[in-house]
Amino acid sequence: MKNTRRLNLLAAALVGALAFITGIAHAADPLPSWNDGPVKQAIIEFVQATTTQGSAKFVPPAERIATFDQDGTLWVEHPMYTQVMYCLEQVPAVVKAKPELKDVEPFKTVLSGNRQAMAKLSLHDLEKILAATLTGMSVDEFNAEVKKWLAAAKDPRWKRPYTELTYLPMQEVLKYLRANGYKTYIVTGGGQDFVRVYSEQVYGIPPEQVVGTAGGTKYGYDKSGKPFLTKEPRLLLNDNNAGKPEGIHLMIGRRPYAAFGNSPGDQQMLEYAQAGEGARLMMLVYHDDREREYAYGPAGGLPDTKVGAFTQGLMNEAKKNGWTIISMKKDWKRIFAFEQ
Amino acid sequence: MKNTRRLNLLAAALVGALAFITGIAHAADPLPSWNDGPVKQAIIEFVQATTTQGSAKFVPPAERIATFDQDGTLWVEHPMYTQVMYCLEQVPAVVKAKPELKDVEPFKTVLSGNRQAMAKLSLHDLEKILAATLTGMSVDEFNAEVKKWLAAAKDPRWKRPYTELTYLPMQEVLKYLRANGYKTYIVTGGGQDFVRVYSEQVYGIPPEQVVGTAGGTKYGYDKSGKPFLTKEPRLLLNDNNAGKPEGIHLMIGRRPYAAFGNSPGDQQMLEYAQAGEGARLMMLVYHDDREREYAYGPAGGLPDTKVGAFTQGLMNEAKKNGWTIISMKKDWKRIFAFEQ
Numbered sequence: 001m002k003n004t005r006r007l008n009l010l011a012a013a014l015v016g017a018l019a020f021i022t023g024i025a026h027a028a029d030p031l032p033s034w035n036d037g038p039v040k041q042a043i044i045e046f047v048q049a050t051t052t053q054g055s056a057k058f059v060p061p062a063e064r065i066a067t068f069d070q071d072g073t074l075w076v077e078h079p080m081y082t083q084v085m086y087c088l089e090q091v092p093a094v095v096k097a098k099p100e101l102k103d104v105e106p107f108k109t110v111l112s113g114n115r116q117a118m119a120k121l122s123l124h125d126l127e128k129i130l131a132a133t134l135t136g137m138s139v140d141e142f143n144a145e146v147k148k149w150l151a152a153a154k155d156p157r158w159k160r161p162y163t164e165l166t167y168l169p170m171q172e173v174l175k176y177l178r179a180n181g182y183k184t185y186i187v188t189g190g191g192q193d194f195v196r197v198y199s200e201q202v203y204g205i206p207p208e209q210v211v212g213t214a215g216g217t218k219y220g221y222d223k224s225g226k227p228f229l230t231k232e233p234r235l236l237l238n239d240n241n242a243g244k245p246e247g248i249h250l251m252i253g254r255r256p257y258a259a260f261g262n263s264p265g266d267q268q269m270l271e272y273a274q275a276g277e278g279a280r281l282m283m284l285v286y287h288d289d290r291e292r293e294y295a296y297g298p299a300g301g302l303p304d305t306k307v308g309a310f311t312q313g314l315m316n317e318a319k320k321n322g323w324t325i326i327s328m329k330k331d332w333k334r335i336f337a338f339e340q
Numbered sequence: 341m342k343n344t345r346r347l348n349l350l351a352a353a354l355v356g357a358l359a360f361i362t363g364i365a366h367a368a369d370p371l372p373s374w375n376d377g378p379v380k381q382a383i384i385e386f387v388q389a390t391t392t393q394g395s396a397k398f399v400p401p402a403e404r405i406a407t408f409d410q411d412g413t414l415w416v417e418h419p420m421y422t423q424v425m426y427c428l429e430q431v432p433a434v435v436k437a438k439p440e441l442k443d444v445e446p447f448k449t450v451l452s453g454n455r456q457a458m459a460k461l462s463l464h465d466l467e468k469i470l471a472a473t474l475t476g477m478s479v480d481e482f483n484a485e486v487k488k489w490l491a492a493a494k495d496p497r498w499k500r501p502y503t504e505l506t507y508l509p510m511q512e513v514l515k516y517l518r519a520n521g522y523k524t525y526i527v528t529g530g531g532q533d534f535v536r537v538y539s540e541q542v543y544g545i546p547p548e549q550v551v552g553t554a555g556g557t558k559y560g561y562d563k564s565g566k567p568f569l570t571k572e573p574r575l576l577l578n579d580n581n582a583g584k585p586e587g588i589h590l591m592i593g594r595r596p597y598a599a600f601g602n603s604p605g606d607q608q609m610l611e612y613a614q615a616g617e618g619a620r621l622m623m624l625v626y627h628d629d630r631e632r633e634y635a636y637g638p639a640g641g642l643p644d645t646k647v648g649a650f651t652q653g654l655m656n657e658a659k660k661n662g663w664t665i666i667s668m669k670k671d672w673k674r675i676f677a678f679e680q
Contacts, residue, residue: 062546139589183548196593206402207593208523217589219582219608227611229589236576236590242559249479249557249569250576251591253536253547268559271567 030176033169033334039283039326043173046281050257051180057279059257061181066258066281067211067248067269068174070188070195072309073262073285074203076155076165078294083194084126085162086149088118090133107132134191135215135233142231146197160338163202169332170260170285174203177258185256187248188212189240189265193231211251213239240265245272257281264314270323282323286310289328292335370516373509373674379623379666383513386621390597391520397619399597401521406598406621407551407588407609408514410528410535413602413625414543416495416505418634423530424466425502426489428458430473447472474531475555475573482571486537500678503542509672510600510625514543517598525596527588528552529580529605533571551591553579580605585612597621604654610663622663626650629668632675 030047034040049057050064071077091110094101101107106125109117121129134142155162174184186205188195192212199205216234221227239247245268248256258281259266259273270282287310288299297310318325328335370387374380389397390404411417431450434441441447446465449457461469474482495502514524526545528535532552539545556574561567579587585608588596598621599606599613610622627650628639637650658665668675 062540192590192593200402208591210593214590217586219585219612227585227608227615229585245559245567245569246557250532250554251548253533253550268567272559275567 030179031169031172033172033332035331035333037331039324039331042324043176043281043283046258046279047176047180049279059278063254063257064177064180064182065185065252065254065256066177066182067185067187067244067252067256067260067273068170069244069261069263069266069269070186070190072287073260073266074166074170074174074186075162076293077262078287078296079156081190082162083190084130085153086146086194087129087133089149089153090145091129094132101132130191131233134194135231137231139193139217139229139231142193143197146194150198158336158338163198164338165336166202167285167328167332168334168337171203171337173260174205178204182258183209185209185211185248185252187239187244187259187269189238189243192237192239211239211247213237213243242268244269248272259283260285262287262310264311267314267317271321274321274323282321283326284310284314284318284323285326285328287328289332289335293328370519371509371512373512373672375671375673377671379664379671382664383516383621383623386598386619387516387520387522389619399618403594403597404517404520404522405525405592405594405596406517406522407525407527407584407592407596407600407613408510409584409601409603409606409609410526410530412627413600413606414506414510414514414526415502416633418627418636419496421530422502423534424470425493426486426534427469427473429489429493430485431469434472441472470531471573474534475571477571479533479557479569479571482533483537486534490538498676498678503538504678505676506542507625507668507672508674508677511543511677513600514545518544522598523549525549525551525588525592527579527584527599527609529578529583532577532579551577551579551587553577553583582608584609588612599623600625602627602650604651607654607657611661614661614663622661623666624650624654624658624663625666625668627668629672629675633668 031040031043049055050059052058068074071081075082088110091107095107095111102111106121106128109121110129150161150163153162154160155165158165177184184205186195186199186203186209188211190212192210192214195212196207196210199207199210213235214237216232216236217229218232219227219229237243237247237250241264244266248269255276256273257276257279259270260283261267261270262285266284270284274280274282286299287293287297288295290300298312298315299310317323371380371383389395390399392398408414411421415422428450431447435447435451442451446461446468449461450469490501490503493502494500495505498505517524524545526535526539526543526549528551530552532550532554535552536547536550539547539550553575554577556572556576557569558572559567559569577583577587577590581604584606588609595616596613597616597619599610600623601607601610602625606624610624614620614622626639627633627637628635630640638652638655639650657663
């Protein structure tokens with residue numbers, strides 16, 4: 001009995017010492033790739049206010065949820081979403097397995113390799129390509145295909161794997177929030193199964209913390225009686241716009257305290273976070289850096305962009321609601337980890 | 341630089357000391373409400389094999405997932421699922437809000453209070469009652485109603501809140517797994533939103549680790565412009581039978597290493613866990629204790645049971661696949677925490 005108490009006291013003392021040392025380590029700048037200014041300050045103040053015991057805005061650890069859009073918020077989305085690139089590049093393999101598709105649109109156009117013709121494909125065409133390349137196989141087969149593709153595919157501008165094109169300042173925000181007890185989630189319009197393949201390795205976010213557009217699966221057995229899941233073209237969750245708060249409720253069941261996005265598809269997620277009580281952090285990444293990344297939406301060119309660009313309407317919403325705009329140009333000292 | 345290194349070394353030493361002390365604390369019996377025997381031993385051996393560094397069956401912490409059915413596995417399901425009890429008791433309030441339902445079946449029968457007539461309601465009738473009492477309101481209103489009901493409602497046999505009718509031996513398994521780095525999930529045929537209201541308080545399982553039968557929600561705004569979610573009668577996931585592995589893939593995206601159930605609705609979840617590589621733990625709670633709880637399925641009476649009882653077919657599957665049967669009578673020293 002006495003021994004147990006002594007051990008408990010010793011353990012408590014050690015935990016205290018550890019917390020103190022951890023505190024020292026954190027006193028270093030948690031966001032070194034950010035320029036000093038009101039945006040960086042707002043992130044730090046939010047974290048301090050919600051994690052300091054006794055603060056009026058303190059949030060219990062279990063409730064610390066932060067949600068992040070992926071394409072354009074955590075990594076480059078231009079000139080095309082990475083997943084769409086994956087789907088287009090899978091078309092030859094799909095046609096090889098089903099030769100009857102060779103002369104059928106939109107597969108014919110994709111096979112032609114004619115970039116101009118491909119840029120004119122409709123949303124409906126795109127849906128056909130997504131269904132053909134993202135469904136019909138087992139979950140394990142799909143995961144293996146995506147892994148293989150990611151290891152080889154390169155972004156046309158930087159000539160690097162897509163998984164290196166994540167924004168270093170946002171990686172720092174993810175780590176900073178996690179170091180302060182926040183559970184970080186990706187809430188993406190992209191495919192949930194696709195993003196889950198690399199989320200842990202690329203963002204330190206485990207598959208169970210990825211919410212995305214999701215289709216159904218079908219449980220069955222192979223010839224040896226071993227069960228497996230087949231990906232079906234049955235949409236369960238379109239994780240865009242109103243689908244983001246609906247997906248957050250379905251998959252997390254808690255309202256986020258912090259939400260980061262960059263396009264009109266993220267508006268409802270930010271509204272939903274803001275509608276909660278206490279301190280809330282709503283931020284939008286604004287692509288206004290033509291040299292180091294891209295400038296689009298109200299910030300500039302790229303009229304034929306296929307991505308869900310920032311609109312003037314979203315800018316107006318942000319102003320009305322007091323959301324913070326992250327200017328890539330002004331607020332980010334460094335954009336990619338591979339840059340010196 | 342040197343100072344940082346010294347602090348890091350000190351921190352590492354402290355972490356080591358702490359791990360050692362924690363080890364001592366865990367050397368006590370982690371499952372005191374279980375009788376010694378092969379079932380208790382199998383649980384302990386599984387945990388040791390999968391969490392001991394260097395073990396051939398070692399599982400990295402991030403992959404340690406354990407899934408538990410709820411009704412009949414973690415708490416009493418007889419004479420009726422608690423959630424069905426909730427729905428039946430909500431009927432008067434529903435009819436008060438919509439008086440036109442007063443003379444419409446099945447609401448009329450439920451209002452009559454005639455237990456014999458109620459026992460004869462069909463599955464289709466029950467679905468109408470579930471839709472009327474679980475959908476149409478906002479998520480916040482629903483959560484508040486369930487909370488209020490749980491605080492007042494009592495089980496007819498033990499005259500205690502339903503939330504006290506959880507099995508102490510299973511609570512010990514949940515805690516033991518968590519203390520060893522496992523993430524514990526509820527995977528229930530019951531309503532995901534319903535179980536999430538009390539899962540943290542009752543089982544120490546946060547809402548984001550509850551997978552259940554789930555309907556869609558609809559995002560909208562109230563008169564003041566504040567967004568909210570309305571529960572819709574649109575089924576997204578029927579989390580029973582094949583729906584359990586499908587739901588696990590949708591909500592977790594990893595295959596569980598341990599799975600506990602008690603009815604034919606859990607068979608596919610156990611198969612799915614078993615189909616993975618390495619050590620896997622598949623267990624079924626068998627209700628064979630007429631005195632301390634209930635005996636049903638092959639173990640005995642209760643022919644008019646409305647719950648998804650253990651069947652002879654499931655028993656045969658268990659034998660064929662080598663799943664472990666937990667006999668409540670033989671394996672559990674104590675069933676409820678409130679018993680002395």
